[in-house]
Amino acid sequence: MKTPVKDTGAMISGMHPDLQPGEFAFVVWPENKPWPEGTRASCVEAEGLSLVVPIAAAPQDAVAMRCITLQVHSSLEGVGLTAAVSSALAQAGIPANMVAGYHHDHVYVPSGCSQDALSILQDLQRSSK
Incomplete structure (x- = not known):
């Protein structure tokens, strides 16, 4: 290395x-819901759990x-x-x-x-x- x-x-x-x-999207994800396959990153924020997920797992209006x-x-x-x-x-x-x-x-x-x-x-x- x-x-x-x-x-x-x-x-x-x-x-x-x-x-x-x-393609990916930044989303807020329910903490008790399994993460989508291919999730790239996570961040725990005061407002909730943020994930970077494949675009297919994101809401339709996601960037x-x-x-x-x-x-x-x-x-x-x-x-x-x-x-x-x-x-x-x-x-x-x-x-x-x-x-x-x-x-x-x-x-x-x-x-x-x-x-x-x-x-x-x-x-x-x-x-x-």
Whole structure:
């Protein structure tokens, strides 16, 4: 396993954004109901349990999202990767919902913006080298 990257420039230059297959949605889920197969993330909030689920398991009015995984093994103590990614996407008017895992960061963007978001993140990576 690779050593986690902590340096901001190294995280950005090594992020290798990868658009994942499938569409997902952020939903509030009943705590006593089994999670849908393919659930990607969870977060317990004061208002209830939030899940990131395959779009087929979401209400019809849910926003369809795509996931871009940043392939760098970013340190949990690293500073600046999330800010750089969200700033680059914000400048293009693309909403970004960040989810951090232990090994990687994942950026959820509206499906219709996913190719543009991927290109922006690839450009950000190239410009940091």
